[in-house]
Amino acid sequence: MDKMQPSGGVLHTKSAMRRTWPNRIFAATYLIAIFALIFHHCRNIISTTDRTTRSVTITMLVADLVLAFMWTTRQAFRMSPIRRQVFPENLTVDSSEYPALDVFVCTADPYKEPPIGVVNTALSLMAYDYPTEKLSVYVSDDGGSQLTLFALIEAAEFAKHWLPYCKNNNLLDRSPEAYFTSLTNFGTVKHDQIKVMYERMKMRINNVVERRSIDGYVTDEEAHRTFAIWQSTPGFTPQNHPTIVQVVMESATEKDNGRQMPNLVYVSRDKNKSTPHNYKAGALNVLLRVSATMTNAPMVLTQDCDMFSNDPKTPLRALCYYTDPKMDPNLALVQFPQTFHGINKDDIYGAELRDIVFGNCYGMDGLLGPLYIGSGAFFRRKIFFGSPGSHIPSQPSDSHHHVASKSISSVEVMTMARHVAGCNFEAQSKWGSEIGFRYGSLVEDYNTGYRIQCQGWRSVFCNPVRPAFLGSSPTTLHDILTQSKRWSMGLLDVTVSKYNPLLFGVQSMNPLQAFCFGHYAFWPIWSIPYTTYSFLPQLALINSSPAIFPKVTDPWLFMYVFLFLGSYAQDLIEYVTYGSTAKRWWNNQRMWMMRSLSSFPFSIIEYIQERCGLSSFGYNVTSKVVDREQSERNEKCIFEFGVPSPLFVPITMAAIINLWALVHGMKQVVMGNESLEDVFMQMFLAGFGVLNCWPIYEAMVLRTDKGKMPLKTTLVSTSLAWVVYLGSSFAF
Numbered sequence: 001m002d003k004m005q006p007s008g009g010v011l012h013t014k015s016a017m018r019r020t021w022p023n024r025i026f027a028a029t030y031l032i033a034i035f036a037l038i039f040h041h042c043r044n045i046i047s048t049t050d051r052t053t054r055s056v057t058i059t060m061l062v063a064d065l066v067l068a069f070m071w072t073t074r075q076a077f078r079m080s081p082i083r084r085q086v087f088p089e090n091l092t093v094d095s096s097e098y099p100a101l102d103v104f105v106c107t108a109d110p111y112k113e114p115p116i117g118v119v120n121t122a123l124s125l126m127a128y129d130y131p132t133e134k135l136s137v138y139v140s141d142d143g144g145s146q147l148t149l150f151a152l153i154e155a156a157e158f159a160k161h162w163l164p165y166c167k168n169n170n171l172l173d174r175s176p177e178a179y180f181t182s183l184t185n186f187g188t189v190k191h192d193q194i195k196v197m198y199e200r201m202k203m204r205i206n207n208v209v210e211r212r213s214i215d216g217y218v219t220d221e222e223a224h225r226t227f228a229i230w231q232s233t234p235g236f237t238p239q240n241h242p243t244i245v246q247v248v249m250e251s252a253t254e255k256d257n258g259r260q261m262p263n264l265v266y267v268s269r270d271k272n273k274s275t276p277h278n279y280k281a282g283a284l285n286v287l288l289r290v291s292a293t294m295t296n297a298p299m300v301l302t303q304d305c306d307m308f309s310n311d312p313k314t315p316l317r318a319l320c321y322y323t324d325p326k327m328d329p330n331l332a333l334v335q336f337p338q339t340f341h342g343i344n345k346d347d348i349y350g351a352e353l354r355d356i357v358f359g360n361c362y363g364m365d366g367l368l369g370p371l372y373i374g375s376g377a378f379f380r381r382k383i384f385f386g387s388p389g390s391h392i393p394s395q396p397s398d399s400h401h402h403v404a405s406k407s408i409s410s411v412e413v414m415t416m417a418r419h420v421a422g423c424n425f426e427a428q429s430k431w432g433s434e435i436g437f438r439y440g441s442l443v444e445d446y447n448t449g450y451r452i453q454c455q456g457w458r459s460v461f462c463n464p465v466r467p468a469f470l471g472s473s474p475t476t477l478h479d480i481l482t483q484s485k486r487w488s489m490g491l492l493d494v495t496v497s498k499y500n501p502l503l504f505g506v507q508s509m510n511p512l513q514a515f516c517f518g519h520y521a522f523w524p525i526w527s528i529p530y531t532t533y534s535f536l537p538q539l540a541l542i543n544s545s546p547a548i549f550p551k552v553t554d555p556w557l558f559m560y561v562f563l564f565l566g567s568y569a570q571d572l573i574e575y576v577t578y579g580s581t582a583k584r585w586w587n588n589q590r591m592w593m594m595r596s597l598s599s600f601p602f603s604i605i606e607y608i609q610e611r612c613g614l615s616s617f618g619y620n621v622t623s624k625v626v627d628r629e630q631s632e633r634n635e636k637c638i639f640e641f642g643v644p645s646p647l648f649v650p651i652t653m654a655a656i657i658n659l660w661a662l663v664h665g666m667k668q669v670v671m672g673n674e675s676l677e678d679v680f681m682q683m684f685l686a687g688f689g690v691l692n693c694w695p696i697y698e699a700m701v702l703r704t705d706k707g708k709m710p711l712k713t714t715l716v717s718t719s720l721a722w723v724v725y726l727g728s729s730f731a732f
């Protein structure tokens with residue numbers, strides 16, 4: 001795929017962002033203020049004679065040092081952000097020169113990830129504007145479910161109508177669900193026919209899922225044989241079953257029937273309880289090997305089952321890099337952003353991840369390239385098998401080079417495919433450590449992207465105007481906090497390992513790039529400053545202890561004002577200029593507060609528990625099923641608490657303490673016991689906290705719907721807030 005010649009004209013361009021120099025100058029100024037703050041703290045610690053003041057100042061110093069550390073690593077993203085553009089119209093028109101493409105779709109649980117969603121993702125990818133004989137879609141099912149295979153068989157039948165319809169009408173929306181829901185007027189007869197077919201398929205698929213069985217839906221002999229393995233295997237569970245590989249649709253056979261169809265293959269890898277299966281990374285490695293025995297395409301796209309294609313020309317955009325002879329030969333990955341649909345208007349959960357999926361990727365793109373974000377990534381297959389200089393064959397073993405030329409459903413190929421999907425295939429091999437997707441972290445995407453860059457591979461960020469993919473993101477607060485907790489635990493896996501970006505990374509790659517990875521690696525410690533700032537000044541105020549911050553008349557106050565406003569204003573400007581709104585930014589900063597008080601400290605605790613062997617947590621797949629009432633509240637931007645969860649406790653405690661501090665402070669000022677000048681900063685912080693916690697008060701006292709704060713959580717949080725107050729009254 002490296003030898004193809006473009007037809008002429010540039011294929012891609014890049015340009016530095018105008019913000020580069022302002023960012024650098026601002027960083028230098030901000031750094032001076034940080035040093036001043038640290039100096040200020042140290043001087044206070046030395047000069048004070050009061051023990052309480054000293055302990056409080058030392059705690060604030062620690063919190064500020066963590067903030068300073070996180071700020072420093074974050075600057076790496078801001079030093080040289082770039083934007084790129086691609087020109088697929090300049091690609092050669094001779095598509096016979098295009099490299100083959102293997103698409104990997106992962107799913108893990110038919111009840112959390114409805115098979116109709118998987119089908120829509122698969123169909124949207126099968127309908128790519130790409131030579132069909134070069135396109136193969138492999139679906140990995142970690143749920144080992146007949147329901148998913150049934151859905152794919154239905155999808156293959158529907159595809160025979162859907163794909164030609166998409167291509168003949170040059171549709172942009174190739175996920176049928178997206179297409180039919182976006183259209184309000186009825187179209188042609190053909191349109192109506194296809195719609196009926198889709199609705200029928202959807203109903204059949206949803207029915208089997210609801211009944212949890214395919215009985216009565218599979219009638220012919222051949223289909224019965226396909227599903228026989230489920231019946232013939234005693235004790236078949238998602239965690240314990242043999243390999244299932246099923247060619248659902250074969251391009252070559254369809255061609256013989258006069259149809260242009262891609263391959264569609266279902267894979268559910270061999271699993272047993274005694275062999276670790278390494279979650280999604282394990283699933284992807286099985287797909288890497290199974291696909292190598294069948295089609296062995298040089299280009300691989302990884303895709304989550306909750307992310308469908310929103311633009312059929314996306315592979316051509318990736319080709320703009322991969323086919324450019326002038327491109328860095330070490331290019332491993334073209335990463336498209338994950339864009340989410342169905343997010344509510346003000347994005348109350350900060351789910352669009354503007355800063356992470358866009359801002360940080362632009363920033364890293366100017367260094368060695370964005371990190372791998374798990375979905376929407378076009379890889380060069382060979383990069384999974386060694387560093388840029390090495391020559392490792394991209395197949396499980398050299399001996400099957402001949403296999404790729406055989407029919408993918410031939411006995412030989414199928415035998416080999418099942419063999420490489422076996423549980424023991426990876427035993428004592430380098431899979432997961434040096435080749436393939438990397439194991440050892442719950443964020444296999446971050447970990448794999450980081451480790452391949454350490455080896456010398458590069459990546460580029462491709463962000464077209466029309467989003468290449470659209471996906472779903474969690475729609476309840478509990479789900480989003482749980483997801484962040486999982487990410488955070490996965491990051492801790494890397495932070496605590498020998499590959500820590502700030503120790504190993506800085507020696508293996510551009511140090512600024514290592515800082516970017518390091519910034520993520522240390523996400524969990526955001527909990528330190530956020531917890532300190534959410535509780536300490538407020539408790540001091542409640543206890544009428546000596547002031548923590550400079551008085552309003554003290555010139556040192558300006559430094560605080562500059563540090564606070566400077567950081568928030570820069571964040572706001574970035575968020576908005578990367579395509580969001582001020583309101584969404586506000587909600588996003590609140591989510592960071594919530595994550596830092598909840599997901600991150602819990603991830604640290606659970607990580608330690610796991611390390612001590614006290615419990616094991618594993619990969620909690622995000623549910624993509626939404627109940628109707630929940631979804632109505634979500635659309636109205638109302639926070640969804642609903643379930644009693646320890647994750648809500650710290651944020652509720654913070655809400656109570658901040659309100660208490662604000663009210664107490666106001667009372668003291670009004671009664672003349674305290675001068676506003678002394679406690680202004682603390683009052684401001686408490687007020688800022690209260691403003692942020694508004695949805696929590698509503699959920700605790702005003703709401704009556706099912707999504708309100710469960711009484712149990714309110715009671716536990718109130719009692720704990722009381723305990724914290726009592727503790728603080730001894731300390732102050």
Ligand SMILES: O=c1ccn([C@@H]2O[C@H](COP(=O)(O)OP(=O)(O)O[C@H]3O[C@H](CO)[C@@H](O)[C@H](O)[C@H]3O)[C@@H](O)[C@H]2O)c(=O)[nH]1
Binds near residue numbers: 106278487
């Ligand atoms: O044992 C498992 C667990 C998960 N998955 C799949 O992994 C994908 C992501 O899972 P999801 O529950 O949706 O997690 P998210 O937190 O939404 O995913 C984000 O975070 C993951 C871990 O960092 C990345 O892999 C994803 O691409 C990224 O979107 C889904 O397709 C799952 O089916 C598996 O195949 N096997």
Ligand SMILES: [Mn+2]
Binds near residue numbers: 304306472
């Ligand atoms: Mn997801």
